[in-house]
Amino acid sequence: MTTATAPIRRAGSRRAYRADRVATAVLWALGAFVMLLLTAIILHFVIASIGVVSPSFLFSDPSRTSLGGIGPLLWNSIYMLVLTMLISIPVGLLAGIYMAEYSRDGFVTATIRFAEEAISSVPSIVVGLFGLIAFVDLTHWGFTALGGALALTMFNLPLMARLTEQALRAVPPDERAASLALGATRWQTIRHVVVPLGVPGIVTGFILTAGRIFGEAAALIYTAGLATPSHYDFFNLNITDPRSPWSPFRPAATLSVYIWNTNGEGLGAFVTQVLNGSAAILIAMVLIFNVGARVLGRQLTRRLTAA
Amino acid sequence: MTEDHDLTSVALEPAPVRVAVPVTPETPPAPAVEAKMAVADLVVTYGQRRAVRDVDLAVPPRSILALIGPSGSGKSTVLRCFNRMNDLVPGARVEGRVSLDGEPIDGPDVDVVELRRRVGMVFQKPNPFPMTIYENVAYGPRRRGIKDRAKLDELVERSLTRAALWGEVKEDVRRKSGLALSGGQQQRLCIARVLATDPEVILMDEPASALDPISTLRIEELMRELRTAYSIIIVTHNMQQAARVSDTTAFFTMGEDRAGYLVELGPTNQIFTSPKEQLTEDYISGRFG
Numbered sequence: 001m002t003t004a005t006a007p008i009r010r011a012g013s014r015r016a017y018r019a020d021r022v023a024t025a026v027l028w029a030l031g032a033f034v035m036l037l038l039t040a041i042i043l044h045f046v047i048a049s050i051g052v053v054s055p056s057f058l059f060s061d062p063s064r065t066s067l068g069g070i071g072p073l074l075w076n077s078i079y080m081l082v083l084t085m086l087i088s089i090p091v092g093l094l095a096g097i098y099m100a101e102y103s104r105d106g107f108v109t110a111t112i113r114f115a116e117e118a119i120s121s122v123p124s125i126v127v128g129l130f131g132l133i134a135f136v137d138l139t140h141w142g143f144t145a146l147g148g149a150l151a152l153t154m155f156n157l158p159l160m161a162r163l164t165e166q167a168l169r170a171v172p173p174d175e176r177a178a179s180l181a182l183g184a185t186r187w188q189t190i191r192h193v194v195v196p197l198g199v200p201g202i203v204t205g206f207i208l209t210a211g212r213i214f215g216e217a218a219a220l221i222y223t224a225g226l227a228t229p230s231h232y233d234f235f236n237l238n239i240t241d242p243r244s245p246w247s248p249f250r251p252a253a254t255l256s257v258y259i260w261n262t263n264g265e266g267l268g269a270f271v272t273q274v275l276n277g278s279a280a281i282l283i284a285m286v287l288i289f290n291v292g293a294r295v296l297g298r299q300l301t302r303r304l305t306a307a
Numbered sequence: 308m309t310e311d312h313d314l315t316s317v318a319l320e321p322a323p324v325r326v327a328v329p330v331t332p333e334t335p336p337a338p339a340v341e342a343k344m345a346v347a348d349l350v351v352t353y354g355q356r357r358a359v360r361d362v363d364l365a366v367p368p369r370s371i372l373a374l375i376g377p378s379g380s381g382k383s384t385v386l387r388c389f390n391r392m393n394d395l396v397p398g399a400r401v402e403g404r405v406s407l408d409g410e411p412i413d414g415p416d417v418d419v420v421e422l423r424r425r426v427g428m429v430f431q432k433p434n435p436f437p438m439t440i441y442e443n444v445a446y447g448p449r450r451r452g453i454k455d456r457a458k459l460d461e462l463v464e465r466s467l468t469r470a471a472l473w474g475e476v477k478e479d480v481r482r483k484s485g486l487a488l489s490g491g492q493q494q495r496l497c498i499a500r501v502l503a504t505d506p507e508v509i510l511m512d513e514p515a516s517a518l519d520p521i522s523t524l525r526i527e528e529l530m531r532e533l534r535t536a537y538s539i540i541i542v543t544h545n546m547q548q549a550a551r552v553s554d555t556t557a558f559f560t561m562g563e564d565r566a567g568y569l570v571e572l573g574p575t576n577q578i579f580t581s582p583k584e585q586l587t588e589d590y591i592s593g594r595f596g
Contacts, residue, residue: 104397174434178497181390182447183424183504192450193436 045280052277061231067270070278072232075245076145076252077285080224081213083149083248088156088209093202095157096164101190116158125218127154132222145252148224152216156209163208167201168194196304203297207290214286217256225251226261255282341409343368343538344389344426344508349403351384351393357566358384362403364557364569366508371530371539373549373575376559377590381567382542385559386510389540390426391419407508424451427501431513433493435485435500440467440476443485443496447504462503470499471529491522498529509533511541515548527552546591550579558587 052067060069103109131151141147171194179189195202232245242250253261259278262271342365349362359381366372366389374382384393391412393399405413412422424447435443444463453459463480467473472495476483485496494514501509511530515523530539530552543549549556556578558570571578571587582588 172434174430174432175436177392177395178430178434178436178500179446180395181392181423181428181430182450182500183420183422184447184450185420188450192446197437 042283045276045283048276049280052273053280057277068274073253073255073258077214077254080145080149080254081210083145084152084156084213088153088160092157092160093164095161099165100168116162120155120159124216127151128219128222135223143225143251144249145224146248148220151219151223152213159209160205163205164202167198170201171197196301199297199301203293207293210289211286215256217260220254220257226253227251342366345406346388347404352400354398360566360568362569366538366540368538370554371534371552372555373553374542374557375546375549379561380559382559383512386512386540386542389510390423390428424504425506426508427504427506428510429497429501429514432517433490433497435493435496437484437486439481440483440485440496441480444499444503446500466499466503469502470495472496472499491518491525494518494526508538513542513544516544550575560586
């Protein structure tokens, strides 16, 4: 028989077990705390916005009701998101593909990577001031949606490129080797194996950058402006007309900018209600977008890997 | 660059490479056969380190060549020269001559994509794409531009049948992911995927080392069947496997300089019963390695 060993029955006081339980409890508590925080924020604004959020609040103009609607601002937030993404997704994707698949490690790529990380961490108010010089004054555009979108692109593009690169680098080398060994070209391998497998990571990048667009105020104050239009005529499809809501060459205050502005300068009996309602809508939009992008990403992966 | 010029000048004299069949008292001299693939004076360096040196090797057509030897003896490195997978390793340099049907395949003007179609590869770890079984097999043909539905269907069925997998998966080739198969099935799927590109040579890098004994036997049976139509080069750690499946065996070891080199090449039964080199005998009798 065996010589004396520790009893096989687990003794509750063993140090290793105690440490294990403590670690589990601490991690669980931290996770719960984060969940609680998120729930608290959402609940606060949901409750505060009861009686404020209604179809008329969502879709009407600020001056229409005594409360004031947020229709144009909601529209601008979505418009800015689409405009920024139109610029930063294709360029960011291609830059990320280049960095992950084609570039050789060296001084140039190290510099690009450093610049990507540095730019995306520059305070957004600084980006806004740069945008004021570059996209407002130098171009003589004045405050425009396009100027705002370009300012947002300045810190979204590097982030998008960096996250795409990381997503593609995380694709197992085995998959690349398998494709190349079957006589696929490098581009075919990227197009049919690497990018489809990187889609979940790319979608994460997409969501992170989109979240910043929804939430960003500082970079837009000096570029897209504070002007809250009194009314949008959606049948005006002339995109060169600054009065058309479809035009990129018009001032476009977003919901975040509106919240910031109203909080500072808003007058009237319903300021708090408007703020609460706007904040609730902003959170809802971020959540809807988040879930929507994930669902879309999953379907995209399925389509890309099956065809 | 200078090597490249040397290589192209070699191409101008199409001297057919002959397989050296060792003449021993037991085996009567076999007639020389033209080699399907061959390497000569092969040296592979990774950065500063020389991984393989002085390899001369010919692969007879429609037979199985096993590369055996201890870890670090350069078997896989040599294998990857046959389809230029070393091109993908940063800092790797291949010197010497490598040829397919007597044609050099190591120059810069070689169509590597076409080479890899003709010389397929099965990896150590089964690596199906995360796609359906059908799409895994159709991957190669699709990349070559085959779009015709009926043709692809036929190709997929034929390849899976040849890889002895069709019977097990025919119900859900279009629904089931390649990753949902067992390890052994995944490896046969990878073989089917290679067969679908209509190769002439199949390289296998320890194809059964991640599989259970029964799956291993199935892969070995499959190799024996495929041998009638393809040249197969297999790297294996498993000497019994080499003895069971291969026709020719090449024994590699690592030299004092830590570079791998070819010790002995010969018919498998001769290598395993009466090796000519002491090193080979020590290895196969389990005295080292």
